[in-house]
Amino acid sequence: MKFLKPLSTLGLSLVAISAFPWGQKGHDVTAYIAENHLTPETYAQVTELLDGKSMVYWANWLDNASHSPEYSYSKTWHYKNIDDGVKYEEAPLHPDGDIVRAIYSQVEILQNSDASKTDKQLALKILVHLMGDLHQPMHMGHASDLGGNRWTVKYFGRDSNLHSVWDSSIPESAHKWTYTEWNDQINRATPVETQYILESGKPESWGIETFEICKDVYAKTPEGTKISYDYVSEWTPVVESQLLKGGLRLADILNSIFDPDYQQYNVFVAN
Numbered sequence: 001m002k003f004l005k006p007l008s009t010l011g012l013s014l015v016a017i018s019a020f021p022w023g024q025k026g027h028d029v030t031a032y033i034a035e036n037h038l039t040p041e042t043y044a045q046v047t048e049l050l051d052g053k054s055m056v057y058w059a060n061w062l063d064n065a066s067h068s069p070e071y072s073y074s075k076t077w078h079y080k081n082i083d084d085g086v087k088y089e090e091a092p093l094h095p096d097g098d099i100v101r102a103i104y105s106q107v108e109i110l111q112n113s114d115a116s117k118t119d120k121q122l123a124l125k126i127l128v129h130l131m132g133d134l135h136q137p138m139h140m141g142h143a144s145d146l147g148g149n150r151w152t153v154k155y156f157g158r159d160s161n162l163h164s165v166w167d168s169s170i171p172e173s174a175h176k177w178t179y180t181e182w183n184d185q186i187n188r189a190t191p192v193e194t195q196y197i198l199e200s201g202k203p204e205s206w207g208i209e210t211f212e213i214c215k216d217v218y219a220k221t222p223e224g225t226k227i228s229y230d231y232v233s234e235w236t237p238v239v240e241s242q243l244l245k246g247g248l249r250l251a252d253i254l255n256s257i258f259d260p261d262y263q264q265y266n267v268f269v270a271n
Helices: 023-035 040-049 061-065 069-078 099-111 117-133 162-174 179-186 191-198 203-220 229-258
Strands: 152-155 158-161
Touching: 023 117, 023 162, 023 179, 023 229, 040 117, 040 229, 061 069, 061 117, 069 099, 069 117, 099 117, 099 203, 099 229, 117 229, 152 162, 158 162, 162 203, 162 229, 179 229, 191 229, 203 229
Parallel strands: none
Antiparallel strands: 152 158
Protein backbone atom coordinates (compact mmCIF):
# COMPACT_ATOMS: atom_id res chain seq x y z
CA MET A 1 0.00 0.00 0.00
CA LYS A 2 1.38 3.38 -1.00
CA PHE A 3 1.50 6.11 1.64
CA LEU A 4 2.67 9.58 0.71
CA LYS A 5 4.39 11.05 3.75
CA PRO A 6 4.04 14.70 4.74
CA LEU A 7 6.88 17.01 3.75
CA SER A 8 8.26 17.02 7.23
CA THR A 9 8.80 13.38 6.96
CA LEU A 10 -27.80 10.85 -17.92
CA GLY A 11 -31.26 11.40 -16.36
CA LEU A 12 -32.76 14.56 -14.84
CA SER A 13 -33.54 14.63 -11.16
CA LEU A 14 -36.16 16.58 -9.30
CA VAL A 15 -33.56 17.65 -6.76
CA ALA A 16 -31.19 19.37 -9.16
CA ILE A 17 -28.71 16.56 -9.36
CA SER A 18 -27.79 13.81 -11.77
CA ALA A 19 -28.43 10.30 -10.55
CA PHE A 20 -24.80 9.38 -10.99
CA PRO A 21 -22.49 12.33 -10.21
CA TRP A 22 -18.89 11.95 -11.49
CA GLY A 23 -20.06 8.63 -12.83
CA GLN A 24 -19.29 5.43 -10.98
CA LYS A 25 -15.75 5.35 -12.34
CA GLY A 26 -14.94 8.82 -11.02
CA HIS A 27 -16.07 7.96 -7.51
CA ASP A 28 -14.12 4.71 -7.59
CA VAL A 29 -11.00 6.59 -8.67
CA THR A 30 -11.34 9.19 -5.91
CA ALA A 31 -11.83 6.53 -3.24
CA TYR A 32 -8.96 4.38 -4.49
CA ILE A 33 -6.52 7.27 -4.63
CA ALA A 34 -7.50 8.13 -1.06
CA GLU A 35 -7.07 4.53 0.04
CA ASN A 36 -3.55 4.55 -1.34
CA HIS A 37 -2.65 7.54 0.82
CA LEU A 38 -3.97 6.34 4.17
CA THR A 39 -1.47 5.75 6.94
CA PRO A 40 -1.37 2.17 8.25
CA GLU A 41 -3.20 3.27 11.41
CA THR A 42 -5.94 5.02 9.44
CA TYR A 43 -6.23 2.15 6.98
CA ALA A 44 -6.78 -0.31 9.83
CA GLN A 45 -9.46 1.82 11.47
CA VAL A 46 -11.26 2.57 8.21
CA THR A 47 -11.23 -1.10 7.23
CA GLU A 48 -12.59 -2.09 10.64
CA LEU A 49 -15.36 0.51 10.38
CA LEU A 50 -16.35 -0.80 6.96
CA ASP A 51 -16.34 -4.43 8.15
CA GLY A 52 -13.41 -5.34 5.93
CA LYS A 53 -14.72 -3.75 2.75
CA SER A 54 -12.81 -1.01 0.94
CA MET A 55 -13.83 2.60 0.43
CA VAL A 56 -14.13 1.80 -3.28
CA TYR A 57 -16.85 -0.73 -2.46
CA TRP A 58 -18.93 2.07 -0.92
CA ALA A 59 -17.87 4.93 -3.19
CA ASN A 60 -21.13 5.03 -5.20
CA TRP A 61 -23.50 3.80 -2.51
CA LEU A 62 -24.98 7.21 -1.66
CA ASP A 63 -26.22 7.87 -5.20
CA ASN A 64 -28.72 5.04 -4.86
CA ALA A 65 -29.30 5.46 -1.12
CA SER A 66 -30.31 9.10 -1.47
CA HIS A 67 -33.28 7.98 -3.56
CA SER A 68 -34.51 5.56 -0.91
CA PRO A 69 -36.94 6.64 1.82
CA GLU A 70 -34.43 5.91 4.59
CA TYR A 71 -31.78 8.29 3.26
CA SER A 72 -33.87 10.74 1.24
CA TYR A 73 -32.77 13.50 3.61
CA SER A 74 -29.39 13.43 1.87
CA LYS A 75 -30.65 14.31 -1.63
CA THR A 76 -29.48 17.91 -1.47
CA TRP A 77 -26.15 16.98 0.10
CA HIS A 78 -24.57 16.09 -3.24
CA TYR A 79 -24.25 19.66 -4.50
CA LYS A 80 -24.36 23.40 -3.80
CA ASN A 81 -26.26 25.30 -6.47
CA ILE A 82 -25.02 28.80 -7.30
CA ASP A 83 -26.82 30.68 -10.04
CA ASP A 84 -25.17 32.81 -12.69
CA GLY A 85 -23.92 36.14 -11.35
CA VAL A 86 -24.13 35.06 -7.69
CA LYS A 87 -20.96 34.95 -5.61
CA TYR A 88 -20.18 31.72 -3.77
CA GLU A 89 -20.43 33.33 -0.34
CA GLU A 90 -23.73 35.03 -1.24
CA ALA A 91 -25.52 31.95 -2.54
CA PRO A 92 -28.66 31.18 -0.50
CA LEU A 93 -28.36 28.10 1.70
CA HIS A 94 -30.65 25.22 0.88
CA PRO A 95 -32.84 24.50 3.92
CA ASP A 96 -32.16 20.78 3.58
CA GLY A 97 -28.39 21.17 3.47
CA ASP A 98 -25.67 21.18 0.83
CA ILE A 99 -22.45 19.38 0.09
CA VAL A 100 -20.10 21.61 2.09
CA ARG A 101 -22.19 21.57 5.25
CA ALA A 102 -22.76 17.82 4.87
CA ILE A 103 -19.02 17.17 4.73
CA TYR A 104 -18.53 19.08 7.97
CA SER A 105 -21.30 17.14 9.68
CA GLN A 106 -19.84 13.76 8.68
CA VAL A 107 -16.41 14.79 9.96
CA GLU A 108 -17.96 15.81 13.29
CA ILE A 109 -19.54 12.37 13.65
CA LEU A 110 -16.28 10.60 12.82
CA GLN A 111 -14.44 12.72 15.40
CA ASN A 112 -17.02 12.13 18.11
CA SER A 113 -15.77 9.48 20.52
CA ASP A 114 -19.31 8.94 21.77
CA ALA A 115 -20.77 8.23 18.32
CA SER A 116 -21.78 4.63 17.70
CA LYS A 117 -20.01 2.42 15.18
CA THR A 118 -23.20 2.43 13.08
CA ASP A 119 -23.24 6.23 12.96
CA LYS A 120 -19.56 6.38 12.08
CA GLN A 121 -19.97 3.77 9.35
CA LEU A 122 -22.70 5.82 7.74
CA ALA A 123 -20.71 9.05 8.09
CA LEU A 124 -17.69 7.46 6.46
CA LYS A 125 -19.69 6.10 3.52
CA ILE A 126 -21.27 9.51 2.97
CA LEU A 127 -17.97 11.38 3.29
CA VAL A 128 -16.24 9.13 0.75
CA HIS A 129 -18.94 9.91 -1.80
CA LEU A 130 -19.29 13.60 -1.12
CA MET A 131 -15.57 14.27 -1.44
CA GLY A 132 -15.90 13.01 -4.99
CA ASP A 133 -18.96 15.14 -5.68
CA LEU A 134 -17.30 18.25 -4.27
CA HIS A 135 -14.69 18.12 -7.05
CA GLN A 136 -17.13 17.59 -9.94
CA PRO A 137 -17.55 21.11 -11.37
CA MET A 138 -21.24 20.79 -12.21
CA HIS A 139 -22.05 20.12 -8.56
CA MET A 140 -21.56 23.84 -8.15
CA GLY A 141 -23.85 24.50 -11.12
CA HIS A 142 -26.91 26.69 -11.49
CA ALA A 143 -30.16 25.86 -9.72
CA SER A 144 -31.95 27.33 -12.75
CA ASP A 145 -30.74 24.54 -15.03
CA LEU A 146 -30.47 21.79 -12.39
CA GLY A 147 -26.70 21.86 -12.24
CA GLY A 148 -26.36 21.60 -16.00
CA ASN A 149 -28.94 18.83 -16.40
CA ARG A 150 -31.10 21.16 -18.50
CA TRP A 151 -28.14 22.75 -20.30
CA THR A 152 -28.45 20.94 -23.61
CA VAL A 153 -25.42 20.11 -25.76
CA LYS A 154 -24.46 17.69 -28.51
CA TYR A 155 -21.85 15.12 -27.54
CA PHE A 156 -20.28 13.65 -30.68
CA GLY A 157 -23.59 14.20 -32.46
CA ARG A 158 -25.97 12.84 -29.84
CA ASP A 159 -28.26 14.80 -27.54
CA SER A 160 -26.85 15.25 -24.06
CA ASN A 161 -26.56 17.79 -21.28
CA LEU A 162 -23.65 19.50 -19.57
CA HIS A 163 -23.99 17.60 -16.30
CA SER A 164 -23.97 14.22 -17.98
CA VAL A 165 -20.99 15.20 -20.11
CA TRP A 166 -18.98 16.00 -17.00
CA ASP A 167 -20.23 13.05 -14.97
CA SER A 168 -19.11 10.31 -17.31
CA SER A 169 -18.69 11.27 -20.95
CA ILE A 170 -15.43 13.21 -20.69
CA PRO A 171 -13.71 10.79 -18.28
CA GLU A 172 -14.71 7.76 -20.35
CA SER A 173 -13.76 9.44 -23.64
CA ALA A 174 -10.44 10.57 -22.22
CA HIS A 175 -9.25 7.21 -20.93
CA LYS A 176 -10.67 3.71 -21.13
CA TRP A 177 -9.01 2.82 -17.84
CA THR A 178 -10.09 0.84 -14.81
CA TYR A 179 -10.08 2.77 -11.54
CA THR A 180 -6.77 1.11 -10.64
CA GLU A 181 -5.27 2.26 -13.95
CA TRP A 182 -6.54 5.78 -13.31
CA ASN A 183 -4.76 5.70 -9.98
CA ASP A 184 -1.56 4.39 -11.53
CA GLN A 185 -1.51 7.15 -14.12
CA ILE A 186 -2.66 10.28 -12.27
CA ASN A 187 -1.66 9.57 -8.67
CA ARG A 188 1.83 10.95 -9.18
CA ALA A 189 1.87 14.30 -7.41
CA THR A 190 5.21 15.34 -5.96
CA PRO A 191 5.41 16.19 -2.24
CA VAL A 192 5.41 19.89 -3.12
CA GLU A 193 2.37 19.49 -5.38
CA THR A 194 0.61 17.46 -2.70
CA GLN A 195 1.25 20.12 -0.07
CA TYR A 196 -0.19 22.76 -2.38
CA ILE A 197 -3.32 20.66 -2.91
CA LEU A 198 -3.82 19.99 0.79
CA GLU A 199 -2.72 23.06 2.63
CA SER A 200 -5.95 25.06 2.08
CA GLY A 201 -7.59 22.45 4.26
CA LYS A 202 -11.21 23.61 4.21
CA PRO A 203 -14.25 22.39 2.27
CA GLU A 204 -15.24 26.00 1.57
CA SER A 205 -11.91 26.56 -0.18
CA TRP A 206 -12.36 23.43 -2.24
CA GLY A 207 -15.95 24.38 -3.03
CA ILE A 208 -14.89 27.81 -4.23
CA GLU A 209 -12.14 26.24 -6.32
CA THR A 210 -14.67 23.91 -7.97
CA PHE A 211 -17.13 26.79 -8.39
CA GLU A 212 -14.55 28.80 -10.33
CA ILE A 213 -13.99 25.84 -12.65
CA CYS A 214 -17.75 25.49 -13.07
CA LYS A 215 -18.09 29.13 -14.13
CA ASP A 216 -15.40 28.56 -16.76
CA VAL A 217 -17.16 25.42 -18.00
CA TYR A 218 -20.43 27.30 -18.47
CA ALA A 219 -18.66 30.19 -20.22
CA LYS A 220 -16.89 27.88 -22.66
CA THR A 221 -19.89 25.61 -23.28
CA PRO A 222 -22.88 27.66 -24.44
CA GLU A 223 -26.14 25.80 -24.81
CA GLY A 224 -26.19 23.87 -28.06
CA THR A 225 -22.39 23.44 -28.11
CA LYS A 226 -21.28 20.60 -30.37
CA ILE A 227 -18.75 18.80 -28.23
CA SER A 228 -16.07 16.76 -29.94
CA TYR A 229 -12.41 15.77 -29.66
CA ASP A 230 -11.08 19.26 -29.02
CA TYR A 231 -13.36 19.77 -26.02
CA VAL A 232 -12.37 16.42 -24.51
CA SER A 233 -8.72 17.27 -25.02
CA GLU A 234 -9.10 20.69 -23.39
CA TRP A 235 -10.89 19.49 -20.28
CA THR A 236 -9.28 16.09 -19.63
CA PRO A 237 -6.44 17.62 -17.54
CA VAL A 238 -9.07 19.32 -15.36
CA VAL A 239 -10.91 16.03 -14.81
CA GLU A 240 -7.64 14.32 -13.90
CA SER A 241 -6.68 17.11 -11.52
CA GLN A 242 -10.07 17.16 -9.78
CA LEU A 243 -10.11 13.41 -9.24
CA LEU A 244 -6.61 13.51 -7.81
CA LYS A 245 -7.44 16.44 -5.51
CA GLY A 246 -10.56 14.71 -4.24
CA GLY A 247 -8.62 11.55 -3.40
CA LEU A 248 -5.71 13.30 -1.71
CA ARG A 249 -8.00 15.54 0.34
CA LEU A 250 -10.19 12.65 1.42
CA ALA A 251 -7.12 10.76 2.62
CA ASP A 252 -5.89 13.83 4.47
CA ILE A 253 -9.20 14.23 6.30
CA LEU A 254 -9.26 10.58 7.33
CA ASN A 255 -5.62 10.53 8.39
CA SER A 256 -6.24 13.65 10.45
CA ILE A 257 -9.16 11.97 12.22
CA PHE A 258 -7.83 8.47 12.77
CA ASP A 259 -4.04 8.76 13.14
CA PRO A 260 -2.79 10.89 16.06
CA ASP A 261 0.75 10.79 14.66
CA TYR A 262 -0.24 12.20 11.29
CA GLN A 263 0.96 15.68 10.45
CA GLN A 264 -2.35 17.10 9.33
CA TYR A 265 -2.89 19.63 6.61
CA ASN A 266 -6.61 19.84 7.32
CA VAL A 267 -6.77 22.63 9.86
CA PHE A 268 -10.55 22.22 10.19
CA VAL A 269 -10.07 18.72 11.64
CA ALA A 270 -9.02 18.87 15.27
CA ASN A 271 -7.49 15.79 16.88
